[in-house]
Amino acid sequence: MAEFLGNLPAMIFHETKRLLGIALYFFLLIGLFTVFKAATLGDEHILYHQGFAIINALVLAKVVLLAELAHVAENFKDRPLIYPIVFKSAVFSALLSAFYIAEEVLVGVRHGSTIAESVPEMGGGGWRGTAVVAVNLFFGLIPFFFYRELARVLGQDELRSLVFKRGKPAASK
Structure with a gap:
């Protein structure tokens, strides 16, 4: 148990890094779709939509991590x-x-x-x-x-x- 607790900060750091890496990829993907949609529809609220893209990227990254833990x-x-x-x-x-x-x-x-x-x-x-x-x-x-x-x-x-x-x-x- 002590070994697990000693490794806990390193494990948290590693998993956080993985989550943020996946989220960055999803943000680029979702952000690109958002910019395309805004440009196509003449929407002037691109920054507003990018905020939602960040949130969605983090949520989808967490889903990917959980699915990978379940060996999907x-x-x-x-x-x-x-x-x-x-x-x-x-x-x-x-x-x-x-x-x-x-x-x-x-x-x-x-x-x-x-x-x-x-x-x-x-x-x-x-x-x-x-x-x-x-x-x-x-x-x-x-x-x-x-x-x-x-x-x-x-x-x-x-x-x-x-x-x-x-x-x-x-x-x-």
Whole structure:
């Protein structure tokens, strides 16, 4: 028990770093959609919407961390990387879309709206809009899971070295 408590600050720091890294990716993704929507619709409240993007990014990052703790979508770990990347992108886009809808419904019901009134109008509303958002999220998650799967296979330090440090010269043949 003493060893666990001694490691607790390091574990909290590590998990917080993971959460903030995932949240940053989601903020960039959601923020880009928000800016695009604001520019398309001529909305002048971009900063207001970016605040919601930050909150949504943090919430979705927490959902991803919890799903990873539960080993969601770990089916294709030993297959070529394309399989776990595409599978995780599909599963997590469905999971995050469902979570977002459930969250909006719960908030709406809590504030006195009916369930039907609380369902968010994603992507313009209806099942088509929801499908468009889910497909965009799927493609937005591919780079995310590409990086994470490469880190799993190569090791986090090796991948960081390859991405953020000078590359090693190619071996002569």
